Amino acid sequence: MKINEIFLKMLLTIFFVTLIVSLSQTLMISAVDTTYSTLIPENAKHIQTAAQLADIGGIKSAGEYYVLDNDINLVDEWVPIEDFSGTFDGQGYSINNLYVLKSSNRENAGLFGTVINVVTIKNVGVNINSNGVTASSSSGYTSAGGLVGRISGSISCSISVMNCYVTGDVTATSTNSIGYACAGGLLGMSDIYSSSIDITNCYVVGDVTATSPGYVYTGGLVGASCSVYVGKCSVVGDVTATSPSGYAYAGGLVGGGDNGTVENCYVVGDVTAVSSASVVYAGGLIGSGPSLVNIRNCYVVGDVTATSRFGRAYAGDLIGSDRRDNYVSHSYFLFDQTVNGGTLSYVGESLSSDAMKNQQSFIGWDFENIWAINSNTNGGYPYLRGLIANNGNGSLETTTPQSDGDDSSFLSDQSTPSTGSNSSSGDGQLGGFRLLLFVVVVGVIWAIIGVCILLLRKRKTGVTVV
Secondary structure, three states: OOHHHHHHHHHHHHHHHHHHHHHHHHHHHHOOOOOOOOOOOOOOEEEOOHHHHHOOOOHHHOOOEEEEOOOEEOOOOOOOEOOEOOEEEOOOOEEEEEEEOHHHOOOEEOOEEEEEOEEEEEEEEEEEEEEEEEEEEOOOEEEEEOOEEEEEOOOOOEEEEEEEEEEOOEEEEEOOOOOEEEEEOOEEEEOOOOOEEEEEEEEEEOOEEEEOOOEEEEEOOEEEEEOEEEEEEEEEOOEEEEEOOOOEEEEOOEEEEEOEEEEEEEEEOOEEEEEOOOOEEEEOOEEEOOOOEEEEEEEEEOOEEEEEOOOOEEEEOOEOOOOOOOEEEOOEEEOOOOEEOOEEEOOOEEEOHHHHOOHHHOOOOOOOOOEEOOOOOHHHOOEEOOEEEEOOOOEEEEEEEOOOOOOOOEEEOOOOOOOEEOOOHHHHHHHHHHHHHHHHHHHHHHHHHHHHHHHHHHHHOOOOOO
16 A cells, blocks of 8 residues: 555544544533523623613613623612613622612612513622612502513513512502502513513512502512513512502412413412402412413412402412413412412412421422422422522522521522522633634644645656655
8 A cells, every 4th residue: 555545544534533522522512501601792781880780771772782790789779770672681790779769759660660672681689778669650650670660662572581589678659540550579560461571590589569549460579461481480578469449469479460371489478469449369379360370380388368348359379360260280388378368269289387398299390400498498398499699799609588587698509509600701711612623623624635635636646655
């Protein structure tokens, strides 16, 4: 065999080995778990101060990507961001000392007063101080949420909220009998029927209250919305809806809504709906909805009360509504829970306190990836893996809210390792390595091709390489 043929085969062998190794390394890197990593666009707008944060609303936010680079500790009363329409990535940092006073008469109150069109909010915590967040108006329409007061838009709106939390109290008040007051620990309300709301891996620790002579919707997570999905979320706090003359809806997670799905969630707190002259609904998870609601793998610990002096009062362990087309599976309420109302609804399964602390009681639940249970955590009741809180340096840690009345601290889930930093540096390093690997592979390919061409030319001319 000629030397040039042997040499050519050696080069081709090296080429294919290098190619296979490079591809396998690239696939291994791509398989790294980046659950809480965020690939930050190069044109992202970075936020480091309260002034920069306050300036991200309006038409200029449409399609933009905003990144929070550090914790922001507010000093003055917050003026809610209006008409936000973009992506807000908190990178695991938090907005602290946020408050909106009742005397400021904000119709829509929260970190974001209103969001419109297509919005994504993720990886951020909002810590409300003792003044609370209050939406108040005499015009008749108020909506308050720790994160977002009101979801709006001309035709439709799509909002995704993930890896977020709120601590502190939220309130909505209205003095006009033809209007409404909506309050949610995370989101106040959506006034667009065709809206789509997706809330995942979020929690609220605090009390939520709404009062109006008109309609009142109060939820620990969402006040009122259509087409809402809630997954892996929790609420620790009391929920109250009060109306002297109108309808009142109160739910541990969602006050009023339809076509919704709630799965892998829990509520620890009391739910109360009160009206002096009209219909009221109170449910441990959902107050009421005019159409189908799906509930899977959830539980409630707390009392539910619906009171109406002259009207009808509906109360339920999980759902306050008296509908029969709601679908509930593998969901539970504490046997000692008190459900008070004129018409009572029980759609979940009751468990004693001891059974509620026993993993074997929860049929079909995923205790390896979603849920965990530990006698020293969350009062011994099941809690969710992966709920996040800011540790002060932009890192997301797995946590679960306490249910012992301490709204200011969180317990770590030691069984699930921390996911680490949520900054863009990790993705930048991976991206840089992939680029270097690509350049090396391409260089080897061209070198092989060049040598092959050289050998072929020399073969045609009859020259033997020695």
